[in-house]
Amino acid sequence: MSSKNIKNTRLYLIISVITIIVFKFILTAAIPLLDKTESRYAEIARIMAETKEWVVLQIDYGVPFWAKPPLSTWLSAISFDIFGVNELTARLPSFLISLLIIYIVGKSIKKTNITFYLIAFILLTMPEFLIHTGVVSTDTALNFCVVIIMLSFWKSMENENKFFWNYLFFIGIGLGFLAKGPLILVLTGPPILAWILVQKIKLKTVFTKLPWVLGILLVLVIAVPWYILTEERSPGFLDYFIVGEHFKRFLVPGWKGDLYGSGHSQPKGMIWVFLFIFTFPWLQIVLIKLWKNRKSILKSKWVSYLVFWLAWTPLFFTMSTNILHTYILPVTVPIALLTVYYWDNYTNKKVILGLGSIFPILAIIAFIGISFTSKTENYMNSDKYLLQHQFVNSTNKSIPIFYWKQKSYSGQFYSKGKAKVVKNEKELDSVVNTYPKVYFLVTNKLKKDISKETLSKMTLLESNYKTSIYKTE
Known part of the structure; x- marks a missing residue:
């Protein structure tokens, strides 16, 4: 060059x-x-x-x-x-x-x-x-x-x-x-x-x-x-x-x-699919070079060391079914080092x-x-905006927050630990009767478990693709 x-x-x-x-x-x-x-x-x-x-x-x-x-x-x-x-x-x-x-x-x-x-x-x-x-x-x-x-x-x-x-x-x-x-x-x-x-x-x-x-x-x-x-x-x-x-x-x-x-x-073996997708194009580039130089891989201490480092993690997880694509993160560095090693070639x-x-x-x-899409917030896998738009940690911070059956971790985080759970309508009725105002969040897939009569007592404030937030007062 x-x-x-x-x-x-x-x-x-x-x-x-x-x-x-x-x-x-x-x-x-x-x-x-x-x-x-x-x-x-x-x-x-x-x-x-x-x-x-x-x-x-x-x-x-x-x-x-x-x-x-x-x-x-x-x-x-x-x-x-x-x-x-x-x-x-x-x-x-x-x-x-x-x-x-x-x-x-x-x-x-x-x-x-x-x-x-x-x-x-x-x-x-x-x-x-x-x-x-x-x-x-x-x-x-x-x-x-x-x-x-x-x-x-x-x-x-x-x-x-x-x-x-x-x-x-x-x-x-x-x-x-x-x-x-x-x-x-x-x-x-x-x-x-x-x-x-x-x-x-x-x-x-x-x-x-x-x-x-x-x-x-x-x-x-x-x-x-x-x-x-x-x-x-x-x-x-x-x-x-x-x-x-x-x-x-x-x-x-x-x-x-x-x-x-x-x-x-x-x-089983899904780890290899994750590997080829989430390391593109560098793994493919390295594999081509390794194949062309396959006879000399073990002759080089450095190359063989990197190959063992790269290959072991996906091999270990090959027979596992409980896996995520994140498990391949440790092999990103040997892929990069192998690419640099062959770079001049x-x-x-x-x-x-x-x-x-x-x-x-x-x-x-x-x-x-x-960023230029007006409804981006509706498709975020987070309850941040539902809570933020209601000022739950500012002007309305004294209003309690409840989730129906299960609360999200984002709801916990953005409510600063205030969010609690009601497991059935009896508990929900108790909460409504105890507090003058309540924020109530329910995932759309669990909404069917609440009676229409109970929902009619609440005011729908906002919804996104997975959760709705109501208010009772």
């Missing part, structure tokens, strides 16, 4: 990366927290910040949330404490973690003068990574820990002297236990072990290049105290979290033991960059188009 083309490519990458980052930052503030995942984790963090209960996560006041460890919740709760409670502050930790991943990955490899921007471009144009840049969930923190572990192990094996990467390996494991639990070992241990065996790395080398004694102590100090304290304050946590969330969720089809939702039943770089630009361009166009 000529110096002029390199300069033009570099400029395109820089402009694209900055544009996408700014666009995604705007989205973190512009879009309401969506049900169920985002608003659920945001509400857990809001309750934590309000109650100052930093050990036992709560899905509602006094109701423990055993499904996930606290790392991402801690970060959002700290953000709330510092900057206040809103969509942007809920998502800010995830947004910053994604940028930190880009920085660490970009700076950990040195190949050409465009490597950092190329890595950033690839990751930010990969649908799964871009979607999770600034989303309230546990997956971004997990991805960060996986990246730290995998890069640290590689750096430790490739350098003779012990330095910060050697200790960062164990810090990543400790944080991984706080991000997602024992799953961190499942996602990183097998690909590392496979690479060691295939490359015939002596176990003596592995044991001498990493500070195992101090490292294991680091893991224990970082992770164990929270698990012990949570079990002490909320007995039953360990059994549910370790056995239920880490075995039954993935091994039992249609697992019914989920206390906070339902299993995400999918056909690609002849149609402009075509590749054009393909990579498709998803963010479509996302930007869609956002602009939606």
Whole structure:
């Protein structure tokens, strides 16, 4: 590639990366927290910040949330404490973690003068990574820990002297236990072990290049105290979290033991469909190059390491039916690193960059188009606007809020924990007779369970595609 083309490519990458980052930052503030995942984790963090209960996560006041460890919740709760409670502050930790991943990955490899921007471009144009840049969930923190572990192990094996990467390996494991639990070992241990065996790395080398004694102590100090304290304050946590969330969720089809939702039943092997869709076009580009160079894959320690890293996660989830597309997030980084490794061998770089630009361009166009649509709010999977339009937290903040049979997490978050549930018409009558004014929200699919006589006593204020809000007075 000529110096002029390199300069033009570099400029395109820089402009694209900055544009996408700014666009995604705007989205973190512009879009309401969506049900169920985002608003659920945001509400857990809001309750934590309000109650100052930093050990036992709560899905509602006094109701423990055993499904996930606290790392991402801690970060959002700290953000709330510092900057206040809103969509942007809920998502800010995830947004910053994604940028930190880009920085660490970009700076950990040195190949050409465009490597950092190329890595950033690839990751930010990969649908799964871009979607999770600034989303309230546990997956971004997990991805960060996986990246730290995998890069640290590689750096430790490739350098003779012990330095910060050697200790960062164990810090990543400790944080991984706080991000997602024992799953961190499942996602990183097998690909590392496979690479060691295939490359015939002596176990003596592995044991001498990493500070195992101090490292294991680091893991224990970082992770164990929270698990012990949570079990002490909320007995039953360990059994549910370790056995239920880490075995039954993935091994039992249609697992019914989920206390906070339902299993995400999918056909076996669906993880591969998610992989090919949500990593387009970079996975396809990499697979073509790997196929052409299939005879030399195992001859390169670096390429084989990345291939094992990439392949293991979808292989692990192949037989699982309780999966989400978010499970492929940890493979986005090895895909990007493999693309960079083969970058000099690609002849149609402009075509590749054009393909990579498709998803963010479509996302930007869609956002602009939606912004000029007057009824956009009606199709958002959130109860924010129904509550906001009635000024439930300002002029009418004293009016109680009730949901019919089940409340949404967005309703909890945007009512700041005021929303409660009535389970039947007897309870509803009691509420109406107790309070002079009441806001009453009901999902459209459950409206049929309320008698017409009861509904006739209420005034319909507003509806969206899934929920209606009424007022009694």
